[in-house]
Amino acid sequence: MARIRKPGDRENLDALILISPLLILLSIFILYPVLSNIYYSFTKWRGFGAAEWVGLKNYRMLISDNKFHSALKNTAILLLYIPLGLLVPLLLSAIMREGLKGWSVFKAILYLPNVLGYIILGILFSVFLRNSGPLNTLLRSAGLDVLAINWIGTTKSAIHVVGVLFVIWSKIGFGCIYFLAAMSSIDTQLYDAARVDGAGWWRILFQVTIPSIRFAIEFWVVLLFIEVFARAFGFIFAFTYGGPGFSTWTLEFGIYILGFKNYQMGYGSAWAVVLFLFCAVIAYFQIRLIRRAEK
Amino acid sequence: MKRTMRILILMLCFLTAAAAIFAAASQEDKSGPITLVVWDFKYGEAEGAGPPFKKMDEMFMEKYPDVIIEHVAQPHDQYYEIMRAAVSAGEGPDVAMFHAEQRAYVMADFMVTLDDWIEPIRSEIPDSAWIACTPNRDFADGIKMVPLTTQGLGFYYNKDLFVKAGLDPEDPPKDWDDFLAACETLKQADITPFIWGNVPAYNTNWFIRTLATNFYNNEELAGFATGETNFTDPEFVTAIKMIEELRVKEYLDPEGASIPLFMDAIDKFKNGEGAIFLGLLSDIAHWKDFNDALGKDKVGFFPNINHPDAAYSDRLVSMGAGLGLAIMSWTEHTEEAADYIMHYVSGDAPLQFVGQTGAVVPNSKIDYGALGYDLLTEILQYMQTNAVDDFVAYVPAGANNDLQAYDELLFNSQEISVEEYIDFVQASLENNR
Numbered sequence: 001m002a003r004i005r006k007p008g009d010r011e012n013l014d015a016l017i018l019i020s021p022l023l024i025l026l027s028i029f030i031l032y033p034v035l036s037n038i039y040y041s042f043t044k045w046r047g048f049g050a051a052e053w054v055g056l057k058n059y060r061m062l063i064s065d066n067k068f069h070s071a072l073k074n075t076a077i078l079l080l081y082i083p084l085g086l087l088v089p090l091l092l093s094a095i096m097r098e099g100l101k102g103w104s105v106f107k108a109i110l111y112l113p114n115v116l117g118y119i120i121l122g123i124l125f126s127v128f129l130r131n132s133g134p135l136n137t138l139l140r141s142a143g144l145d146v147l148a149i150n151w152i153g154t155t156k157s158a159i160h161v162v163g164v165l166f167v168i169w170s171k172i173g174f175g176c177i178y179f180l181a182a183m184s185s186i187d188t189q190l191y192d193a194a195r196v197d198g199a200g201w202w203r204i205l206f207q208v209t210i211p212s213i214r215f216a217i218e219f220w221v222v223l224l225f226i227e228v229f230a231r232a233f234g235f236i237f238a239f240t241y242g243g244p245g246f247s248t249w250t251l252e253f254g255i256y257i258l259g260f261k262n263y264q265m266g267y268g269s270a271w272a273v274v275l276f277l278f279c280a281v282i283a284y285f286q287i288r289l290i291r292r293a294e295k
Numbered sequence: 296m297k298r299t300m301r302i303l304i305l306m307l308c309f310l311t312a313a314a315a316i317f318a319a320a321s322q323e324d325k326s327g328p329i330t331l332v333v334w335d336f337k338y339g340e341a342e343g344a345g346p347p348f349k350k351m352d353e354m355f356m357e358k359y360p361d362v363i364i365e366h367v368a369q370p371h372d373q374y375y376e377i378m379r380a381a382v383s384a385g386e387g388p389d390v391a392m393f394h395a396e397q398r399a400y401v402m403a404d405f406m407v408t409l410d411d412w413i414e415p416i417r418s419e420i421p422d423s424a425w426i427a428c429t430p431n432r433d434f435a436d437g438i439k440m441v442p443l444t445t446q447g448l449g450f451y452y453n454k455d456l457f458v459k460a461g462l463d464p465e466d467p468p469k470d471w472d473d474f475l476a477a478c479e480t481l482k483q484a485d486i487t488p489f490i491w492g493n494v495p496a497y498n499t500n501w502f503i504r505t506l507a508t509n510f511y512n513n514e515e516l517a518g519f520a521t522g523e524t525n526f527t528d529p530e531f532v533t534a535i536k537m538i539e540e541l542r543v544k545e546y547l548d549p550e551g552a553s554i555p556l557f558m559d560a561i562d563k564f565k566n567g568e569g570a571i572f573l574g575l576l577s578d579i580a581h582w583k584d585f586n587d588a589l590g591k592d593k594v595g596f597f598p599n600i601n602h603p604d605a606a607y608s609d610r611l612v613s614m615g616a617g618l619g620l621a622i623m624s625w626t627e628h629t630e631e632a633a634d635y636i637m638h639y640v641s642g643d644a645p646l647q648f649v650g651q652t653g654a655v656v657p658n659s660k661i662d663y664g665a666l667g668y669d670l671l672t673e674i675l676q677y678m679q680t681n682a683v684d685d686f687v688a689y690v691p692a693g694a695n696n697d698l699q700a701y702d703e704l705l706f707n708s709q710e711i712s713v714e715e716y717i718d719f720v721q722a723s724l725e726n727n728r
Contacts, residue, residue: 048383048402048405049404065726066719067697131552132553150553152553153552153707153708154708241494242700243494243495243700244494244704244707244710245703245704257696258693260375261692262693263692263693264727
């Protein structure tokens with residue numbers, strides 16, 4: 001006698017068949033690279049040809065490698081710019097939400113970095129901010145010699161310039177559009193009620209606007225973390241190429257140089273495992289945020 | 296159940312159709328002429344190597360009508376990453392251009408050994424160029440490419456600016472003291488003595504490589520690979536201190552610490568904004584570039600700065616071969632590919648390349664005199680008599696990249712001392728060996 005299938009079983013089977021192409025693609029393009037990267041992190045490998053098993057040697061090298069220390073420190077410094085990367089677009093969008101005179105022009109200007117892209121921005125600023133570049137020439141001609149510092153020519157300032165430009169400035173445009181969209185969903189009666197109660201601009205911002213778009217803010221912070229960990233490469237490559245010295249190396253930039261320029265793909269894979277662990281932690285919190293929002 | 300079957304059949308149809316389209320697209324017509332795929336990073340140059348390469352390809356296809364050349368211009372910056380992806384996949388071009396150095400030789404296992412193929416032209420090209428086409432400067436490893444250009448480094452100077460400062464334009468500095476005195480004279484005459492561009496630190500890297508040839512012989516230079524020669528050696532430290540002294544005495548263009556070599560610094564020298572420049576002998580920033588910009592009799596050359604502590608003098612750093620062409624091991628057309636690469640370095644074709652680009656081709660049958668550049672004749676003389684290996688041929692790629700990073704900290708931002716620099720680069724050399 002044939003077994004009678006429940007309707008739920010059939011739906012599960014259909015669902016499995018439908019998602020199987022995606023599962024296959026994810027296995028090929030995500031799971032396999034991650035697992036093979038972990039394997040190669042225990043090898044000495046040029047990126048092609050045979051890999052030689054070296055055990056934990058690459059991880060021991062990490063501990064004593066000042067390039068790695070520099071990359072970790074720089075990544076941490078960029079992370080410290082995230083609060084500003086949140087506050088600046090949030091405040092600007094709160095101002096623009098009020099309908100600032102000529103705000104559509106401001107919106108266009110603020111969105112410009114997103115139109116240009118990281119490579120063009122990097123090249124433009126590498127010329128603009130060089131010691132003998134237009135900015136310092138302008139400052140010197142205005143008698144502001146004290147401000148004409150070697151912006152990207154010293155280890156002290158270069159990573160901070162990267163932080164300001166990449167984490168804050170380049171995200172302003174998209175951030176404003178994103179927060180304005182989130183703010184547009186806030187019931188205007190809340191603002192009216194707050195005004196009737198005598199609340200000022202700042203109080204409305206902190207007690208009406210921010211609580212109302214809390215999820216959008218949390219998601220933006222997660223997005224900035226991802227940008228710092230996994231998307232700064234293009235900008236740094238074009239802007240400073242990691243220099244001077246290793247002062248603007250980040251983990252992902254180091255992975256590129258070690259793997260593709262130094263032919264140390266095995267050692268670079270060990271760096272990638274460290275980066276993967278950081279990203280996994282962020283992804284974990286991101287998933288928790290989404291689940292909490294769903295509840 | 297029917298619905299599941301329908302979905303399965305639909306998916307099967309989709310996969311079959313996709314496979315059929317893919318197979319049709321990748322099917323090669325075996326009956327027609329052979330297509331040789333060539334990759335290089337110079338072909339895209341509209342005013343450089345591109346036009347002569349096109350002409351050389353046309354000449355080849357006229358001579359071999361059964362071969363079609365599909366010449367692909369790859370980006371220069373990412374060329375080795377693209378090439379390595381091809382090597383990992385085991386498929387790519389039949390013929391590929393490389394720099395005759397470690398970046399290429401890590402892929403030597405995937406290049407056809409050419410010793411037998413090149414026999415007809417072997418005598419036209421000196422052994423100094425052929426040996427640079429072997430992975431470890433050893434003929435026992437086999438020749439892996441044909442040398443398209445020969446390459447080296449040397450000091451070019453602007454004769455007009457020498458005259459303006461009161462220096463004899465026909466008598467370049469003979470030794471270190473002479474050099475310092477000439478720089479001081481130029482500086483006093485409000486002329487920037489030395490043009491450089493060190494972001495990233497290519498120019499100081501060239502400087503170190505040039506000075507090293509006066510301090511080490513070829514065996515000692517090879518010791519950088521084995522550990523017998525080190526960055527802590529007094530010779531190497533002296534070379535670093537020489538560059539540092541030039542910086543401290545403000546003989547190096549102060550702008551050089553924040554501008555790139557390509558093309559900003561090169562253009563500054565070509566515009567007459569400084570008196571001396573450490574340039575290449577071939578490819579770019581070379582004798583033809585500078586002669587055409589400043590005038591044929593306005594540019595002088597000397598191969599090195601002679602330090603009293605150095606064992607040798609007037610030595611010219613030479614890579615033997617600059618660019619080379621290799622046949623990749625997966626090609627099915629080795630014979631045609633061998634004809635093609637030999638066509639590029641022998642017979643009439645190289646003349647196209649030399650005449651239009653200023654590249655120096657290591658073929659002894661080329662009549663350089665016909666080009667009418669006296670400066671080239673002088674450089675060729677040094678190449679024949681004073682050429683020494685480039686230490687980069689022996690220093691691992693990772694150590695050389697780190698060397699440049701620490702160059703930036705020492706010479707550009709001045710954030711580390713010479714002693715710290717030496718400690719850092721030596722540690723890197725040991726880690727990368």
